[in-house]
Amino acid sequence: MEHREHKADPSELSIWFFCGILALAYGLVLVVTGIAEFHAPPPNEVLLPWLQPLHPTLWWGAVMTVFGGFYTIRYWPHRAR
Template sequence: MHGSGIPIWFFIGVLLLIYGLMIFGYGVFEALIGPLAPVELNYLHTPIWWGAILAVIGLLYVVKFRPGRAGK
């Protein structure tokens, strides 16, 4: 958004960070005790790396677009 206030990118960052941490956490849990759902390519541990990617992107957006940072 142009102008003052919380940018949309901050909201997106928060959502991606929360989702990324949840999915990454489940991926680690699954890697330790075995898969809970019979999906294909389980051995690739998709939740771990995809969750990590989402969390890192989310964190970058949260930091870069955090409220009050605009104009600094």
């Protein structure tokens, strides 16, 4: 059986572009939530007391924003390669 490489049609969008947009959106929401938690920390039932000073929501939001931005830019449609 012969293997043929699929040539992307310029009108097609990569699934990774949509994954990047989604990760970027979630990351930005988490960054805003993490910043808001500086002023009004969640109750201890939601976040373990020893985890609260580390601000995991802010860090995870920053990581998702960076990776989401990377995938969005890398797989931007109609980009000359």
